[in-house]
Amino acid sequence: MSRLGRDYYDRDTLEVAPELLGCTLVHDGPDGVASGRIVEVEVYQGEDDPACHAAAGQTDRTEPLYGQPGHAYIYLIYGMYYCLNAVTRAEGLPSAVLIRALEPLDGLDRMRSRRTARARRRTPVADRDLANGPGKLCDALGLTLEHNRLDLIGDTLWIEPGAPPAEVAWTPRVGIKVGTDRLWRCFDSQSPYVSRTRLNHEAVAEPRQL
DNA sequence: GTACAGATAAACT
C-alpha cells in the first residue's frame, strides 16, 4: 500500500490541493480502519491570507501550520467540531489543505455508528452524509485534537494516491467572511459526496477536464 | 428544495 511522502506536501499548496482529489485518506485507529476518497478541499496559505489562521501570526494553536510539511493540523471549531488539514510547504511557510469531504470507502459501519451517536440521531446517518463536511469527516474517522500534529508519513493517519476525478470545479471557500475573493475551494464536480452548498451550482471557475 | 436559530468552547481582541 503506497502512501504520499514528505516531498508531495512540500510544494505550492495550490498545486497540492487539486491533486489530493481522488486520493484516499486512511485512519488506522484503535477501533480499526476507516477511510474515504477525498472529493473536496480548500487552500489556506500564508499570513497574507486573511482567512488563514496564520493571519494572526504564530501562536500555540497555529504552530503546526508553520511546521514540517506532511503533518496533520487539527483544530476545534464552533466549540463542537474538528477540522483536519494537511500541512504543506517547507517549515516557516504557514500553509495547509483543509480536507472538506470524503466518499466513504472502508469502515462504513464504524463511521455510521460514530456519526449517528454524536448527532444523537434515532435513524442511522445515510452513507452520503457520513463525511460530506469537514466536521463530519473528522467525526466519521474518529479524529480529535489527539491527532493534531500527527505525521502523515506514518502508520496511523496517511493519504494514498488515487485516480484523479474527471472534472474539478473551483469556488470561493466556504464559511468564511474574509478572503472570499480567492477561488481556493476545489472539488470533484461529479461526486455526490461533496458538502452540499449552493456554491456548487455557482462554481465561478468552469469545471476543467483533467 | 432554501432559510434560519441554536448548540458550545477555545482563541483572540
Add this chain to the structure above:
DNA sequence: GTTTATCTGTACA
C-alpha cells in the same frame, strides 16, 4: 466580550 475554516432540527415553499 467577540469571533469562529460547522452541523442539525425546524419551518416553510
